[in-house]
Amino acid sequence: MDNGGGSSEAAAQPLEWKFSQVFGERTAGEEVQEVDIISAIEFDKSGDHLATGDRGGRVVLFERTDTRDNGGQQRDLEMMDYSMSRHPEFRYKTEFQSHEPEFDYLKSLEIEEKINKIRWCQSANSALYLLSTNDKTIKLWKVQEKKVKKVFDWNVHPEKAAGNGPIFGSHVSAIPKSFMANGGCGERNFGCASNDSSFPPGGVSSLRLPVVVVLNLIFFFPTSIAIIVLVINCRHNVTSQETNLVAGCRRIYAHAHDYHINSISNNSDGETFISADDLRINLWNLEISNQSFNIVDVKPANMEDLTEVITSAEFHPTHCNMLAYSSSKGSIRLIDMRQSALCDTHSKLFEEQEAPGSRSFFTEIIASISDIKFARNGRHILSRDYMTLKLWDINMDSGPVATFQVHEHLRPKLCDLYENDSIFDKFECCLSGDGGRVATGSYSNLFRVFGCSEGSAESTTLEASKNPMRRQVQTPSRPSRPLGSLSGVVRRVKGADNSALDANGNAFDFSMKLLHLAWHPSENSIACAASNSLYMYYA
Template sequence: MDQDASSSGGWRFAQCFGDKGEVEDITEADIISTGGRVVLFERNEMKKGCEYKFYTEFQSHEPEFDYLKSLEIEEKINKIKWCRRQNAAHFLLSTNDKTIKLWKVFEKSLRVVSESNLHDGQRSLPPPTATQNLRLPRMTQQDNIVAAVPRKVYSNAHAYHIHSISVNSDQETYISADDLRINLWNLDISDRSFNIVDIKPANMEELTEVITAAEFHPIHCNLFMYSSSKSNIKVADMRDSALCDQHAKMFEEEEDPTNRSFFSEIISSISDVKFSHDGRYILSRDYLSLKIWDINMESRPLKTIPIHDHLRGKLCDLYENDCIFDKFECTWSGDDKHVLTGSYHNYFRIFDTETLGDVVLQADKSAFKAKKIGGPLPGNKTGAKNGVRPGGLRENMALETLDFNRKILHASWHPRENTIAIAATNNLFLYSAA
């Protein structure tokens, strides 16, 4: 373990939610994004620094059965997106494979009758014998509770599994995407949507690509992008036409023919795309790398960042165990100066977008053990003469002993500070940096 004071690029483990027992002992319902439950945490204002406490949880989706197609629809939640806060209540969208729900989460006070003509607090009273003895019942506040109610249910609009939802910057509309179509919804109207992208061929035997992710532009409400399994990203403008099959821009890098192999198409499929907060850049993740694109340059990415290049020699094994189809997400920091994505063995990496200097961290028990004994996280030394030099974790990433069942697919970065949340199987890890 690296005990240098500048270890891990200033990042420190802050908290871990969830059962800290062995991975083998957990139930499937406890795996993050499996059980259909939404759990919310709130900042603990009583404590200094980054600390959160449980706020509420609710069951967002239940398992269903489509009798027409004899298909079981899992409760597993594929995506959650916050709507911009308008008042004291929180609004969020959640979706499983088929149904999207708009939830309102708010605090309300429970009031009970404390005094009446027959009761005085806990005491029973005889019935009043004269009209002047009648009195109005009194209500008192008993408790504050957090309630979650589904305000809208948007269903029956997708023939295939929904994998992406994105709220527009106008906070009035959102898009939902499956493998072949993207639909546009108004948040206030749940019984109809507009199909704005349709790549389904007339003959399904001619299908050559699928949509893998979709997102609205953070500033311009008429622009959205979607990525495909053919390693390209298309930006569409809803002002052009009602059906946005004709893209305004396409970002694609020509593959080097010398690197072509049986697995090329699989590993080049884009699993996630994100606009930077200023809308100027696009971050995309494929199986082995991250790419940063300038929205004004379509021919090639500004930067290509290898994530786990040492796996190139293991692609055959990864194909056999289906890991090659894992969909890793990626995210920008709030100031767009860093990017984050995950890997196997619960490793995740944070890159400086200018220098490409990186920090490798691991979301596992060693993090909270290090906190318990007061030591820094295992990680990379950043105080070396030539910038970042390899530390223990980066070397460990390339070892043969990687556990491919432990993987960081989902991560989120706080919009205004250096706090990140990492989903690792059934645990939620929080890290913070000064």
């Protein structure tokens, strides 16, 4: 699947991944606080901004710095040499507290502040907009620059000022040598002490305050009595000294979900978005926070008849009337909102049939889809279950067009993984901008990159560290099959490795799990979250 304009032969070449940056790196033996663990990550549509959310309810924004216009011939030369010498570089921009812990008194339920998902909205007037959600409440945030005005031109030196705080401002003049004759520090002279050597013993002859200028003189005659209003302003001593980034909550979309929100997704129309919990999907208008429309409801009349729940939902990238959602049974449903107001009936169903005799106690658990993503062109859907990545063509519902083994080496360990609840971990997935590669996370802070272009057998395992190739594992990939000549379902291929060890004989650490990662929308750059650290790589 080569949508980037390059040849399939070039796309089939494995990428050489290199370390780019790390934010919040842990030192050896440092204990990580639970609230600092990253729980969501998302690039904006341009790739110039990156947002992360953590379990403490905070959202941290990063901005790209290597694309700034330097002007002149140097800029042109840099652009010509961009692919060889430059790669995406980001810096910390700002952060804000998005959600706070709450308590539902009606249900006696604590609501965590953990950020489940972040989605960028269209920017406007140099301001950034994004949606963030915890289990119950979605918020729309606006981040913009604001100039802060401060008073300056005091004639008292900050070190000689009375009181505990300094005088604000950067422009000060020297304190006069002559002081007032009666300006000593007596009992009635508040703000200084007689034994304070930092204040002039004779006082200050004069204190220059901000200049008050009369701007206008207005007369009102409500009852034949002239009321003079002086409109004044401080000028000449008030200046804009710095620009601050301010995050403001513009909308709060609450009280629409009885169960935990697992997904939010923006529509291509720029006006609406969806939110999904275990049993329902709601449609919102960005401008209306007190009303939403329930478009999918899988809740049975009797909860004892419940057999599956919604695990993830996402809008089609270009068709505003289409969306897809996945279930705990391993199926993906494509729905068209033009068919009916309540979209309980799907237009297409994507699921893989079980092999005869393969069913076990763990079959349904490992088949549950934890994440789905549309390719940028909208033709394919990538899904992640516990064991595999699967690529689906929306025009072919007979089965996935490609299957990538991620955790096949853990199949003999399913009992242990069930005992320590690791089997319920929800790993995310992502696609490159051209659709030629896919990626997902694993244990021991490892993540996998697979090539899905025609003829590609790329399968790379990397570690979230400054040396990503340190623990590279060479594992067999699924058979390569051109996407243009598919007539059936790609068979599952069991790897030869039946132990939970990597190629160097190191045991996988199930407490170190790389659940969240994102691919830059237009370049081969991946951002991944390992505990409280954000690692970035490029190829």
